[in-house]
Amino acid sequence: MMEPVIRVEHLNKRFRVKGKPFEQKKYVNAVSDVSFSIGKGETLGIVGESGCGKSTLGRTILKIHEPDGGKIYFEGEDITAYSYRQMHPLRRRMQMIFQDPYASLNPRFTVGEMIEEPMEVYHLYEKQERAERVQQLMQTVGLKPDHIRRYPHEFSGGQRQRIGIARTLALDPDFIVCDEPFSALDVSIQAQIINLLEKIQDEKKISYIVVAHDLNAVRHISHNIGVMYLGHLVEIGPAPLVYGEPLHPYTQALISAIPAADPDAAGMMNRIILTGEVPSPIDVPSGCPFCTRCKYCTDKCRERMPELKDVGGRKVACVRY
Amino acid sequence: MLNPSEYFEPLDPADKGDEYVAMESRTFGRDAWERFCGNRRALFGLILLGVIVLAAVIGPLVSPYPYDGMDPLSLSKGPSAAHWFGTDQMGRDELTRVLYGARISLMIGFVATAVNVVIGIVYGGIAGYVGGRVDNVMMRVMDVIQSVPAMIYMILIMLLLGSNVYSVMIGICVNGWVNMARVVRGQIVTLREREFAVAAFVLGVSRKRILFKHLMINTMGPIIVTATLMVPQAIFNEAFLSFIGIGISAPQASLGTLAQDAKMLLAKYPMQMVYPVLVICLVIFALNFIGEGLEEALNPKGRS
Amino acid sequence: MDALHRELLKVENLSVDFATKQGTVHAVRNISFQINTREIIGIVGESGSGKSVSMLAVMNLLADNASVTGGSIRFDGKELSTAGLSTRSERRAHEKMMMDIRGRDIGMVFQDPMTYLNPVLKIGLQLTEGIRKHRSCSKAEARERAIRLLGEVGISNPEKRLNQYPYEFSGGMRQRIIIAAALACDPRLLIADEPTTALDVTIQAQILSLIERLVKGMSSSALLITHDLGVVAELCDKIVIMYGGEIVERGTVREIFNETKHPYTMGLLNSIGKIEEERKPLGFIPGTPPNLLHVSGGCTFCSRCDRAMKICKEYRPAETVFSEEHSCSCWLYCKDRAQELVEAQERERQGRL
Numbered sequence: 003m004m005e006p007v008i009r010v011e012h013l014n015k016r017f018r019v020k021g022k023p024f025e026q027k028k029y030v031n032a033v034s035d036v037s038f039s040i041g042k043g044e045t046l047g048i049v050g051e052s053g054c055g056k057s058t059l060g061r062t063i064l065k066i067h068e069p070d071g072g073k074i075y076f077e078g079e080d081i082t083a084y085s086y087r088q089m090h091p092l093r094r095r096m097q098m099i100f101q102d103p104y105a106s107l108n109p110r111f112t113v114g115e116m117i118e119e120p121m122e123v124y125h126l127y128e129k130q131e132r133a134e135r136v137q138q139l140m141q142t143v144g145l146k147p148d149h150i151r152r153y154p155h156e157f158s159g160g161q162r163q164r165i166g167i168a169r170t171l172a173l174d175p176d177f178i179v180c181d182e183p184f185s186a187l188d189v190s191i192q193a194q195i196i197n198l199l200e201k202i203q204d205e206k207k208i209s210y211i212v213v214a215h216d217l218n219a220v221r222h223i224s225h226n227i228g229v230m231y232l233g234h235l236v237e238i239g240p241a242p243l244v245y246g247e248p249l250h251p252y253t254q255a256l257i258s259a260i261p262a263a264d265p266d267a268a269g270m271m272n273r274i275i276l277t278g279e280v281p282s283p284i285d286v287p288s289g290c291p292f293c294t295r296c297k298y299c300t301d302k303c304r305e306r307m308p309e310l311k312d313v314g315g316r317k318v319a320c321v322r323y
Numbered sequence: 324m325l326n327p328s329e330y331f332e333p334l335d336p337a338d339k340g341d342e343y344v345a346m347e348s349r350t351f352g353r354d355a356w357e358r359f360c361g362n363r364r365a366l367f368g369l370i371l372l373g374v375i376v377l378a379a380v381i382g383p384l385v386s387p388y389p390y391d392g393m394d395p396l397s398l399s400k401g402p403s404a405a406h407w408f409g410t411d412q413m414g415r416d417e418l419t420r421v422l423y424g425a426r427i428s429l430m431i432g433f434v435a436t437a438v439n440v441v442i443g444i445v446y447g448g449i450a451g452y453v454g455g456r457v458d459n460v461m462m463r464v465m466d467v468i469q470s471v472p473a474m475i476y477m478i479l480i481m482l483l484l485g486s487n488v489y490s491v492m493i494g495i496c497v498n499g500w501v502n503m504a505r506v507v508r509g510q511i512v513t514l515r516e517r518e519f520a521v522a523a524f525v526l527g528v529s530r531k532r533i534l535f536k537h538l539m540i541n542t543m544g545p546i547i548v549t550a551t552l553m554v555p556q557a558i559f560n561e562a563f564l565s566f567i568g569i570g571i572s573a574p575q576a577s578l579g580t581l582a583q584d585a586k587m588l589l590a591k592y593p594m595q596m597v598y599p600v601l602v603i604c605l606v607i608f609a610l611n612f613i614g615e616g617l618e619e620a621l622n623p624k625g626r627s
Numbered sequence: 628m629d630a631l632h633r634e635l636l637k638v639e640n641l642s643v644d645f646a647t648k649q650g651t652v653h654a655v656r657n658i659s660f661q662i663n664t665r666e667i668i669g670i671v672g673e674s675g676s677g678k679s680v681s682m683l684a685v686m687n688l689l690a691d692n693a694s695v696t697g698g699s700i701r702f703d704g705k706e707l708s709t710a711g712l713s714t715r716s717e718r719r720a721h722e723k724m725m726m727d728i729r730g731r732d733i734g735m736v737f738q739d740p741m742t743y744l745n746p747v748l749k750i751g752l753q754l755t756e757g758i759r760k761h762r763s764c765s766k767a768e769a770r771e772r773a774i775r776l777l778g779e780v781g782i783s784n785p786e787k788r789l790n791q792y793p794y795e796f797s798g799g800m801r802q803r804i805i806i807a808a809a810l811a812c813d814p815r816l817l818i819a820d821e822p823t824t825a826l827d828v829t830i831q832a833q834i835l836s837l838i839e840r841l842v843k844g845m846s847s848s849a850l851l852i853t854h855d856l857g858v859v860a861e862l863c864d865k866i867v868i869m870y871g872g873e874i875v876e877r878g879t880v881r882e883i884f885n886e887t888k889h890p891y892t893m894g895l896l897n898s899i900g901k902i903e904e905e906r907k908p909l910g911f912i913p914g915t916p917p918n919l920l921h922v923s924g925g926c927t928f929c930s931r932c933d934r935a936m937k938i939c940k941e942y943r944p945a946e947t948v949f950s951e952e953h954s955c956s957c958w959l960y961c962k963d964r965a966q967e968l969v970e971a972q973e974r975e976r977q978g979r980l
Contacts, residue, residue: 051827066521093527100521102518105517119528120527124527169522173526190912193899193912263857263896266885330938334936
């Protein structure tokens with residue numbers, strides 16, 4: 003079998019929470035014991051509610067945050083303990099697309115400067131060639147090369163997101179983490195960006211992790227889907243299976259909560275409406291984190307977190323299987 | 324006019340018009356400049372400062388009198404056609420001396436500020452960007468430096484290095500940069516967390532370049548404003564040192580020494596005191612107006 | 628009209644302009660719609676389509692640089708539009724009337740609950756304040772009502788919760804508190820501007836079912852502003868689609884989804900991926916939303932429309948009515964009237980010159 007582009011084993015990341023002085027140190031477990039792998043040209047969609055650690059997961063894999071445990075492999079190379087300097091050549095191949103195209107572009111740089119900079123940093127191409135490539139990249143994402151000297155604030159949200167994508171593509175990466183790439187955009191623009199990301203993937207065989215809370219958009223772009231709840235991966239498998247017949251009670255609730263854009267659909271009739279709130283991530287209940295909102299919860303659930311088990315073509319972490 | 328027979332023909336995609344991009348906006352600098360010019364006080368300050376700087380640079384060159392040329396025949400004369408501001412008690416032309424003094428004072432003000440800005444940007448930038456323990460230590464060092472009054476440093480440096488222009492500048496710079504460093508650090512700490520800084524990191528941009536190119540370009544506003552307000556402070560400090568007699572020594576003159584010289588004969592020849600003090604006031608006013616105007620012009624909240 | 632479905636809010640030919648440095652932005656142009664009692668209406672559009680601005684105009688909460696330049700807004704027989712007001716005392720009297728209507732007759736829910744909640748006041752105070760202002764009742768009565776409301780919106784332990792500050796609640800709970808506050812005086816109309824956009828799907832499901840239950844239960848009406856077609860499909864009876872400051876299509880939910888007329892609405896519907904669908908390029912609308920600084924003489928959607936015709940670029944289409952509720956403004960459906968429409972618009976242009 004081919005070596006996966008990214009393999010993550012038992013990844014952990016926690017953040018210290020400022021408490022009162024002399025109190026015991028408190029931590030938020032943003033990512034706990036997460037394992038998966040992504041093959042070449044594949045997309046893994048990570049879904050979950052805000053605060054479930056999905057963004058942190060993406061950022062930890064790119065080593066923006068240092069992991070607290072577990073291993074990260076990039077094309078079989080263990081990069082978990084790599085230093086800033088060791089990471090530098092790899093960063094060219096591991097990239098990221100950000101959620102907010104208003105915040106992720108430096109307001110004082112022109113479009114041209116922004117797209118050219120990564121190539122300059124890695125000393126790719128001669129100056130003349132770089133200028134040509136900037137034009138080319140702008141065309142790839144559907145921007146007019148005439149606008150090369152414009153500043154980001156002159157563009158609309160969707161156009162800015164495309165500038166961000168062009169900048170990322172300048173380095174010809176093999177792997178891109180897309181952190182909520184659609185959520186700041188209008189519906190008609192979301193579709194543009196989804197199509198663009200899919201087109202690029204088909205052409206260049208890039209692997210994606212798409213982190214999002216918009217379940218419709220993620221479904222469309224992903225081959226595999228991972229569902230996170232309070233830092234834990236509770237279900238992961240091929241998208242049609244996870245969406246079509248979700249097994250974990252949380253996945254079931256999540257999928258059923260998607261409003262169907264079809265007035266004739268049963269809609270709210272057979273919706274599972276979760277009661278209660280997501281518990282605070284600071285003191286996650288021991289055992290299964292979902293047990294406070296789960297209708298199948300038993301004493302066994304409260305004891306310890308169930309492990310991911312192969313069930314019906316995907317992996318689920320629930321004692322019922 | 325469209326021919327009715329053509330009404331329902333498909334529109335040529337080329338005629339649909341391009342994707343809309345806002346008109347090329349003026350750069351931030353031009354925008355700020357326009358707002359600055361709209362502020363009458365600031366503009367007045369800028370013109371006033373320009374006139375004073377020009378006079379201070381050109382004045383001593385075109386004046387028929389050298390700044391230290393004494394004329395024993397006309398001591399402490401009032402204004403006349405030959406000496407517009409009169410002469411001082413040594414018979415030197417007062418106008419030439421005031422202009423020369425203004426030159427020295429302004430030079431001290433600008434050079435000291437430039438040094439402070441450079442130190443402040445580097446120190447504050449590093450403290451803010453690296454953060455954590457480094458930031459903590461660097462901040463405490465600044466606290467220690469600032470806990471001693473500025474005057475004490477200046478007087479100590481004067482004693483060590485003698486009374487001349489350079490020791491005045493060094494004296495002003497010993498702790499003048501601390502404010503700038505604090506301003507820069509504060510800005511960098513918030514900018515560091517912004518997504519575009521994370522984006523630059525992921526794109527492999529070195530930390531040095533992120534700090535000095537990506538982040539610093541976004542703090543230029545506050546840096547310029549702080550710097551503008553540092554100049555009058557430096558001029559004032561120099562004048563004060565010279566006035567109490569430990570600044571620049573004769574025959575060189577700054578506005579402060581001129582005032583000090585006039586002190587002895589204040590009752591008899593008050594005008595000799597008025598001229599230099601008036602120039603100090605005007606310079607400080609002008610710079611404060613400019614600083615205020617810049618603060619307004621560069622504050623991006625006013626942008627629509 | 629039967630007694631159950633009485634007209635409650637009727638907006639006619641409403642236009643709103645914004646004065647900006649670059650010129651006048653015609654944010655809303657000539658929109659008309661109507662809400663009857665016991666109806667939930669959804670206004671759908673992208674950012675900049677004027678959907679929020681028109682609602683702020685209804686509430687008379689527009690920013691200082693915005694003004695209603697024409698049209699009428701009739702709420703239960705009262706005129707809410709400020710277009711005709713000229714003197715200061717008229718305006719003051721109007722604002723006084725609006726103060727009574729807002730909160731009592733019309734409740735509001737915004738996208739970000741923190742713009743509405745004061746972070747340093749206990750939520751109990753913030754809830755009872757509104758109740759006491761609009762219904763003369765004692766402190767204890769208001770408190771009792773606040774507790775009942777919190778219970779109704781599904782917040783456990785309401786007595787204790789009243790003494791907490793907004794930061795002690797999660798986003799979904801804050802939004803529910805806002806809904807409780809909006810419903811505190813049994814309003815006849817609830818206006819919700821993107822009430823669930825900032826929330827997660829499972830919380831969104833809670834909020835939507837809450838709004839539906841409360842609105843239907845109190846026999847009031849609701850106006851839901853959103854960009855999410857899924858939300859309107861589920862909750863609303865009628866839909867109004869806005870684009871570039873104009874209404875391009877309106878109809879009942881079924882008419883909009885099953886008998887779509889306007890190319891923009893089609894584009895919107897195509898661009899939401901269906902859950903069951905396999906990966907293939909999504910239908911999408913090219914380009915970006917229009918710039919309302921320079922409104923052209925033609926159809927606003929023309930530059931992004933895949934069925935654009937030559938006439939679309941030059942002349943505005945007229946509204947074509949398909950059924951009692953369903954109508955659409957697009958040249959595709961008013962070809963037969965083209966000659967007279969063009970002549971009328973030419974005359975209008977001559978007159979302006």
